[in-house]
Amino acid sequence: MTLTNFVKNVQDIMRMDSGVDGDAQRISQLTWMLFLKIFDTKEQEEWAFEDDYDLKGPFVPEKYQWGNWAGVRKADRMSSDELIEFVEELFKELKNLSVDEHTDRRKILVRDVFEDSNNYMKSGVLLWQVIDKINEIDFGDYKERHAFNDIYETILKDLQSAGNAGEYYTPRAVTDFVIDRLNPQIGEKVADFACGTGGFLISALEHMKASKENLTTEESETIKNSLHGIEKKPMPHLLCCTNMILHDIDFPDILHQNSLATNVRDYPEEKKYDVIAMNPPFGGTEEEGIKMNFPAEYRTSETADLFMTLILHRIKKGGRVGIVLPDGFLFGNDNAKIVIKKKLLNEFNLHTIVRLPNGVFAPYTDINTNLLFFDYNGTGTEEVWYYEHQLPEGYKKYTKTKPIRMEEFKAEQEWWDKREENEFAWKVSKEEIIERDYNLDFKNRNVEEEDLDHPEVILKKYNEAVKEVEEIQEKIIAELRKLL
Known part of the structure; x- marks a missing residue:
């Protein structure tokens, strides 16, 4: 699967879910999942090797890290119904992460991101399908991660x-x-x-x-x-x-x-x-x-x-x-x-x-x-x-x-x-x-062009046009009277 097709395939799956209404919700749904997947890749492959990680981490509790529930083998997965219940629990826990002035900013970021995010999908079957598509992308691969930047523009x-x-x-x-x-x-x-x-x-x-x-x-x-x-x-x-x-x-x-x-x-x-x-x-x-x-x-x-x-x-x-x-x-x-x-x-x-x-x-x-x-x-x-x-x-x-x-x-x-x-x-x-009383709306003075942007100008032109039409009508009526 090319990265270009990734977004389209995921959105096509979401369109079949009764809980997702419109492009805005599809984008929101996709983005919190991408965030959790990308964040997990960074935590496991980079941040976990920092000298003070044992004191600061994990930034996402292990139970809710992407790889520990979404990245497991299909044979070890929870059922579709269990998945929906688990995601509800995940949102509740991440929205309420305990933070203070000493908390690492990355953990605070997780709480802030999920504070106002929502899971819109109601079908666990379809949600697993979306997860499978996301798992096809290797965010640990530097080239693939940066190629995804272009898809993010999409x-x-x-x-x-x-x-x-x-x-x-x-x-x-x-x-x-x-x-x-x-x-x-x-x-x-x-x-x-x-x-x-x-x-x-x-x-x-x-x-x-x-x-x-x-x-x-x-x-x-x-x-x-x-x-x-x-x-x-x-x-x-x-x-x-x-x-x-x-x-x-x-x-x-x-x-x-x-x-x-x-x-x-x-x-x-x-x-x-x-x-x-x-x-x-x-x-x-x-x-x-x-x-x-x-x-x-x-x-x-x-x-x-x-x-x-x-x-x-x-x-x-x-x-x-x-x-x-x-x-x-x-x-x-x-x-x-x-x-x-x-x-x-x-x-x-x-x-x-x-x-x-x-x-x-x-x-x-x-x-x-x-x-x-x-x-x-x-x-x-x-x-x-x-x-x-x-x-x-x-x-x-x-x-x-x-x-x-x-x-x-x-x-x-x-x-x-x-x-x-x-x-x-x-x-x-x-x-x-x-x-001009601090009016900054100066038109191009090097091109002869009538300024029709302001309501008073439009009204003036309209009244002039109406007057011309009335004059023409009067002339036509006068000519018709002569003929009759």
């Missing part, structure tokens, strides 16, 4: 058709491009406060690993310890932790909590970061208690605005930020947005906005989005450069079957250091932005 892309679960996935091309432009260096700390499945963090990991031909052991460890993520929802948190372990990060610093639940005034310098890259959820709302963690002038129900405020409080002086934001942030004029944009332009250098075309985040949203890049320089912005990302020839928009690709950002990469105006690039001064 699992993540399936989220795009899994309803609201799609919000957890940012196209790999976008995460790679943002990280490429931010250029994190070995020794710098990188954060994503709504990390989803860990796309930006993995792109940062690969970027730093590729920055030097021969990494020392110390440099490799420094890179692995430089990534910090926070994810509020259980399924993407589980996916992210599994993704990290697949990339040999044994101690993934991925917290399962709401990034907005801590007062932004309380972050000391050591809790700030050199590089922040993220795609915050937008269009959502937060409860009143969450808003109280922000200064009064920044309080809003819009989630993306709260994350922007969080970033402005958690980036180090000299730090760099790349963030995905909708058009609504650019032209929004409510009090909180104005305050955020004033702070952004007065204390940070908002040097680049890449305007993305429709379909980049298809199919779960068609909202127009932008990539904002800024540095914390303390002196503010003088001018903002805009670059209008071009669709490949023959494309009307990006789609699920025709997604954005990293090579399509080559034009931006070649332009980046030259900063010359052309048919796709233009610049705007800070004064122009202030004159």
Whole structure:
């Protein structure tokens, strides 16, 4: 069985189970099982040989280690009914692992992963079939484990058709491009406060690993310890932790909590970061208690605005930020947005906005989005450069079957250091932005194109069209009267 067929075969089995409803649950079911299998491989073949393992381990109690129940010979297996009962017991025990301040982080990770995970499968027969498929993969084989990284991308892309679960996935091309432009260096700390499945963090990991031909052991460890993520929802948190372990990060610093639940005034310098890259959820709302963690002038129900405020409080002086934001942030004029944009332009250098075309985040949203890049320089912005990302020839928009690709950002990469105006690039001064009441929604001024994005413009055009139709109707009626 090829790894490409693995995901399809497993999902086909799960579709026959009455307890699994939809792609999101199938992905969640598969991922906790993969996590336990991968974790067991690492524990048995690597961590068990650490000098202090006898004091810290086992991280998963022996009874519940994958190899001791799922990896046994078929002749020694428990029955299908016993399997379902055992898995229920396994979840109960792993959700309630005893931990304290001295507990190894890997054991804490197991508890956090299973705290909000669920077993959806009701058929022990089908569950054994899934287990058999998973056991065909040798995660102890370095090549096979890293080949599985590509298949993991397939699992993540399936989220795009899994309803609201799609919000957890940012196209790999976008995460790679943002990280490429931010250029994190070995020794710098990188954060994503709504990390989803860990796309930006993995792109940062690969970027730093590729920055030097021969990494020392110390440099490799420094890179692995430089990534910090926070994810509020259980399924993407589980996916992210599994993704990290697949990339040999044994101690993934991925917290399962709401990034907005801590007062932004309380972050000391050591809790700030050199590089922040993220795609915050937008269009959502937060409860009143969450808003109280922000200064009064920044309080809003819009989630993306709260994350922007969080970033402005958690980036180090000299730090760099790349963030995905909708058009609504650019032209929004409510009090909180104005305050955020004033702070952004007065204390940070908002040097680049890449305007993305429709379909980049298809199919779960068609909202127009932008990539904002800024540095914390303390002196503010003088001018903002805009670059209008071009669709490949023959494309009307990006789609699920025709997604954005990293090579399509080559034009931006070649332009980046030259900063010359052309048919796709233009610049705007800070004064122009202030004159427009901090509206950042500047269209390409090098191309004659009517701005039809705003409701008032659409309404004006509609009324003009209605008036023209009425005039034509009146002329036709007049001519008909003459004829009659």
